Amino acid sequence: xxxxxxxxxxxxxxxxxxxxxxxxxxxxxxxxxxxxxxxxxxxxxxxxxxxxxxxxxxxxxxxxxxxxxxxxxxxxxxxxxxxxxxxxxxxxxxxxxxxxxxxxxxxxxxxxxxxx
Amino acid sequence: xxxxxxxxxxxxxxxxxxxxxxxxxxxxxxxxxxxxxxxxxxxxxxxxxxxxxxxxxxxxxxxxxxxxxxxxxxxxxxxxxxxxxxxxxxxxxxxxxxxxxxxxxxxx
Numbered sequence: 001x002x003x004x005x006x007x008x009x010x011x012x013x014x015x016x017x018x019x020x021x022x023x024x025x026x027x028x029x030x031x032x033x034x035x036x037x038x039x040x041x042x043x044x045x046x047x048x049x050x051x052x053x054x055x056x057x058x059x060x061x062x063x064x065x066x067x068x069x070x071x072x073x074x075x076x077x078x079x080x081x082x083x084x085x086x087x088x089x090x091x092x093x094x095x096x097x098x099x100x101x102x103x104x105x106x107x108x109x110x111x112x113x114x115x116x
Numbered sequence: 117x118x119x120x121x122x123x124x125x126x127x128x129x130x131x132x133x134x135x136x137x138x139x140x141x142x143x144x145x146x147x148x149x150x151x152x153x154x155x156x157x158x159x160x161x162x163x164x165x166x167x168x169x170x171x172x173x174x175x176x177x178x179x180x181x182x183x184x185x186x187x188x189x190x191x192x193x194x195x196x197x198x199x200x201x202x203x204x205x206x207x208x209x210x211x212x213x214x215x216x217x218x219x220x221x222x223x224x
Contacts, residue, residue: 044215044216095160099208103151103153106163
């Protein structure tokens with residue numbers, strides 16, 4: 001069964017940094033594009049970042065461009081999101097999501113809280 | 117960016133009733149690259165429909181999707197208790213991938 005397990009969330013002060021990880025299993029990770037999608041408390045879904053299967057193509061939402069960096073390690077079946085200069089409005093559950101056209105598998109998410 | 121507008125915001129229905137959810141795009145979605153997701157409280161979203169009308173693996177046939185261009189519909193033919201949730205549409209025809217704001221289907 002496909003599994004995506006996020007980790008690395010927590011409480012961080014404004015201006016701080018955090019690195020999220022996503023461990024993938026039960027599928028050929030290197031064959032799939034991956035995304036991070038977030039959801040602020042009580043709000044809807046917001047796409048954050050995309051990385052192609054080989055890592056050569058990357059996109060970011062305007063709201064995080066210049067502050068967040070997506071990366072992957074296909075040898076370790078892992079996806080990452082380095083988040084710098086965090087703001088209160090970055091507070092959300094962050095989901096690791098597999099892309100096969102649509103977003104076909106989602107992890108359970110990790111909560112990031114930006115607060116002093 | 118393609119803006120997706122879902123209506124209604126909330127749909128109050130009883131089990132056994134039919135639910136009709138709308139998703140309207142600000143511009144044409146090419147190749148019908150429109151998906152629907154279901155999200156229950158405390159859970160991650162789950163893919164229901166891709167390509168506007170193709171059910172994902174394991175999704176019951178009471179869920180159906182239709183539409184093309186800028187107007188799309190998710191229909192739940194007869195609501196089961198486990199169908200009360202929030203539903204999101206998403207376009208994946210252009211970047212950035214965008215989601216609608218969601219429609220909540222709750223118990224009347």
